[in-house]
Amino acid sequence: MTLGYDMGRKRKGRDISGWLVVDKPAGLTSTAVVNKVRWAFDAKKAGHAGTLDPEATGVLAVALGEATKTVPYITDALKAYTFNVRLGQATNTDDAEGEVIASSDARPSDAEIIAALPQFLGDIMQVPPKFSAVKIDGQRAYKLARAGEEVELAARPLWVEELTLVDRPDADHVILEMTCGKGGYVRSIARDLGAALGCYGHVKCLRRIWSGPFDAEDGISLETLDEMAKSPDLDGFLRPLEEGLADLPQLTCTPEGAAKLRNGNPGMVLASDVEYGEEAWASLDGQAVAVGHYKAGELHPSRVFVR
Known part of the structure; x- marks a missing residue:
């Protein structure tokens, strides 16, 4: 009871x-x-x-x-990160928290680093770090990796809008800035860049400088x-x-339309340049009422906000 x-x-x-x-x-x-x-x-x-x-x-x-x-x-x-890559060392976690598993005395020049960056731009396929929250058969990859099990992760698509060299403090370190879409692993970029340069690499420190708005x-x-x-x-x-809705088109609704939307029904919205079927959000007096899809003068709600 x-x-x-x-x-x-x-x-x-x-x-x-x-x-x-x-x-x-x-x-x-x-x-x-x-x-x-x-x-x-x-x-x-x-x-x-x-x-x-x-x-x-x-x-x-x-x-x-x-x-x-x-x-x-x-x-x-989109999100943006600035991160410090330690060249010459690979770790099992792809960051400074892990154990060094490979090393190299090779150190690329600034020009070589800049020349290697374009291969990580646009639509790329990226393998997440073994120590990550990606699930394998219902288990988190990092839990399997910590238990000493062999972890094989499939490559995932990622959109990388920008990847630039910001600074080179010394031969062992390079500061990069990246703007990317959903699901990106900065640690994987550091690992794969080090591999492409033939010197290994891992993330020493990482900062997300912006996320959406x-x-x-x-x-x-x-x-x-x-x-x-x-x-x-x-x-x-x-x-x-x-x-949180900054990337969606905004529509305004009538008070009658807002009442219908709040009950989960399609509601009338004022004319706009939103295309038929496009996802948008409707507001009344500046406050969000619902998110949904625009169809023939109405918003068909998928999420309704309770005020």
Whole structure:
């Protein structure tokens, strides 16, 4: 009987919605950051758009409440990273946390590095690191790798918009900046670039500088989050859930259309240049009402926002 009561119990916390841009420090998992944000806001619901490795820093976009319904659009958006590649060494994790498994005395010139970068641009196929969250027969790859099992991961498609050489501090290190689409592994880029240059390579440090509409320089630190936790002033850092829809066309709906959309039915929207069948979102007085597909003057909702 007690079990039935627990299962039916509503989750405690505030009905608060919006995006919080966190400048994640090294040493924490993305899940740990989300839990801290949920605690600080006393929010019922929270999630993030795009995992960062524990040692990576930079933008971790955390959605609260109804904003969690816009997470897929930030996950799918372009993201930019700056990262330091250690040349001359391969590790089993493709980053500095792993064991060195191969080394080389060869060091490419700046010109050779620049000449190798174009092969990683556009639509490429990328094999994720063995120590990653990719699932193999229902098991996380990193768990299998830690257990000493042989891990074979299939290559996955990735769109890389930009990959540039930013700095060369010394012969052993190169600083790169990359803009890419969903599902990219910076560690794989470092590993494969090192292989292409014949010298091995792994990521020494990594920072996500922006993700969709969110910039690291606008992010809140965890120190500030801790200091302001549970205070009304913290709400001032929240950004509207509508920012999570920045890459979709916006339509405006009539009050009657909004009422229908909120009930999950197609609702009338004002004429626009959105094409038939295109995904868009509808707003009333600037607030998102629903996301859906535009058909003949109406939006057919797939996600509805409860205010």
